[in-house]
Amino acid sequence: MKKKNIIIWAIVAIVVIIAGYFSFGGGQKKASGKTVTIGIMSGVKQEDAIWKTVAKTAKSKYNITLKFKKFTDYSQPNKALTNGDVDLNAFQHYAFLNAWNKANKTNIVAIGKTFITPIRLYSNKVKNVKDIPDGATIAVPNDATNESRALYLLKNAGLITLKNDTDLATIKTIAKNPKHLQIKELDASQTARSLSDVTAAVINTNYAQAAKIDYKSAIYVEPVNKDSEQWINVIAANKKDKNKQEYKEVVKAYQTEKTKQVIKKQYGTAEITAWDIKLK
Known part of the structure; x- marks a missing residue:
């Protein structure tokens, strides 16, 4: 009888240990999943x-x-x-x-x-940024963040300069415009459609894709630098x-x-x- 009791208690002890393992040890990895x-x-x-x-x-x-x-x-x-x-x-x-x-x-x-996703400058009229003529019209998105981004692109392309300490660029923050570019502000979704009417347009990649414009055809790509x-x-x-x-x-x-x-x-x-x- 005593031997039987020892066996029973041993089994109970094993069950307790296994339960503890799954509650606090072996089962912890599964329980900790988020x-x-x-x-x-x-x-x-x-x-x-x-x-x-x-x-x-x-x-x-x-x-x-x-x-x-x-x-x-x-x-x-x-x-x-x-x-x-x-x-x-x-x-x-x-x-x-x-x-x-x-x-x-x-x-x-x-x-x-x-x-x-770098923003890009596209044109149906010129093949190179250097070929943009004096007085050319450039279309840019008119919402605050994308317009600023477009103007920084034009700055990095060497077409304009911006005033010092410019955070959110606007037409008013253009410091120098040596080619007397005309900046045409349009809804971002309309910039791709404007290509036939302007010399060049800054177009977000998603709108270029929607208009079936090959992003590789851009004449200038926004560089990945401190400005961007x-x-x-x-x-x-x-x-x-x-x-x-x-x-x-x-x-x-x-x-x-x-x-x-x-x-x-x-x-x-x-x-x-x-x-x-x-x-x-």
């Missing part, structure tokens, strides 16, 4: 392919499950982040984020760089959450060689990974 919801823009198949790769890396390397909430309006993802409907978002560059925080009194911060740093896209979080480990791991899952290869496959050189570039 789910992170990211707000992105809908309708972009290339981006879906990129995030599919990132999600696989996040799951396999960090045991993080990524979920996505898609938006159709650029005013929505930051509102969703502030309201807690998503944990992170990935759709905007530094300039848009800074302008949003200022206008809406929010505390959203960038926690990791993703890519930059503000146009680098980012993964963003609420400031209070910026140091959360799982969010940092999402960034790490994005910033990999595998992601870089997928971006190149999806966009060619139209989009450039930005987390490892040196800005001059």
Whole structure:
């Protein structure tokens, strides 16, 4: 009887140890898995392919499950982040984020760089920036951030100079215009259509693609330098959450060689990974 009791207690002890293992040890890895919801823009198949790769890396390397909430309006993802409907978002560059925080009194911060899509200057009339004649008309987007970006492109192309300490460039901040260029402000979606009416136009890549304009036909491409740093896209979080480990791991899952290869496959050189570039 005593031997039987010893066996029973031994079995009980083993069961307790196994239960403890799964509660506090061996089962911990599974229990510690996190789910992170990211707000992105809908309708972009290339981006879906990129995030599919990132999600696989996040799951396999960090045991993080990524979920996505898609938006159709650029005013929505930051509102969703502030309201807690998503944990992170990935759709905007530094300039848009800074302008949003200022206008809406929010505390959203960038926690990791993703890519930059250089804006380009196109023309049906000249083949080289140097061939743009005196008095030529150049179309630029008329919204604040894209107009500033377009004017910085013209500056880097050597066509104009801007006043010192210019943050958000406008026509009024042009310091020198040696070719007496006429800057025509248009809705960004109309710049591609203006090519037949102007000497050249600064066109965002998405609108160039929609108009079936080969980005390789551009006569000038925005250089990736200190001027263009503000146009680098980012993964963003609420400031209070910026140091959360799982969010940092999402960034790490994005910033990999595998992601870089997928971006190149999806966009060619139209989009450039930005987390490892040196800005001059």
